Amino acid sequence: MASIDRASLDQAARGPRRMGFLSSIGGPQFIVAQFFTILATVLGVYLAGYVGFQRTLEYDRFVKAQEQTNLIQSLRAELRHNTARLRAFVPLMEKTQEGHAIYGDWPKLHLFIWRASAENPTVFATPPQTLADMQAFYEEIGQMLSDASIQEMFRRLTTSNVHDRKVLTERFDAKVKFAETTLLPALQATAARSETLVQQYTGASQ
Numbered sequence: 124m125a126s127i128d129r130a131s132l133d134q135a136a137r138g139p140r141r142m143g144f145l146s147s148i149g150g151p152q153f154i155v156a157q158f159f160t161i162l163a164t165v166l167g168v169y170l171a172g173y174v175g176f177q178r179t180l181e182y183d184r185f186v187k188a189q190e191q192t193n194l195i196q197s198l199r200a201e202l203r204h205n206t207a208r209l210r211a212f213v214p215l216m217e218k219t220q221e222g223h224a225i226y227g228d229w230p231k232l233h234l235f236i237w238r239a240s241a242e243n244p245t246v247f248a249t250p251p252q253t254l255a256d257m258q259a260f261y262e263e264i265g266q267m268l269s270d271a272s273i274q275e276m277f278r279r280l281t282t283s284n285v286h287d288r289k290v291l292t293e294r295f296d297a298k299v300k301f302a303e304t305t306l307l308p309a310l311q312a313t314a315a316r317s318e319t320l321v322q323q324y325t326g327a328s329q
Contacts, residue, residue: 232261260298
């Protein structure tokens with residue numbers, strides 16, 4: 124009988140100890156609550172990081188679009204300035220007075236922005252064909268303007284160089300027209316697309 128009573132007492136003692144541990148930490152409800160608290164914390168940190176990353180990404184895209192817009196507009200302004208000077212020069216190429224050409228100052232190309240753009244990766248927002256055509260235009264016109272024999276030919280009109288002057292004038296005029304009718308509109312269209320993108324990012328941030 125004594126052994127039976129002792130066993131009953133041991134079982135009774137063990138039972139409360141087990142329930143006492145769960146009770147001491149708050150019971151099953153506490154464990155569940157802690158689990159969801161930890162889960163909510165992890166999700167909150169993740170969402171905050173994700174939102175921050177998205178905002179940073181959008182800002183970087185906005186800055187890049189703004190830089191592209193500024194560069195393309197600058198390239199267009201420089202090309203328009205060069206084209207205007209060359210256009211004013213073309214009609215003077217065949218005018219002469221007492222055997223001498225009248226053209227005023229021999230034109231020089233302004234290429235500061237074009238040369239600087241080579242170091243700026245945002246220039247590749249411009250269509251590749253437009254960039255290639257601009258490079259060809261500047262190189263060919265530059266070679267014509269820097270050629271000493273061409274300059275001498277236009278300084279003095281002779282019976283032997285009339286044809287050469289006419290051919291060269293036509294080539295010169297054709298290249299200027301190409302810049303006016305093809306390159307400038309292409310740069311304007313590219314700048315308009317970049318401006319639209321900037322406006323989209325600006326509107327999204329408001």
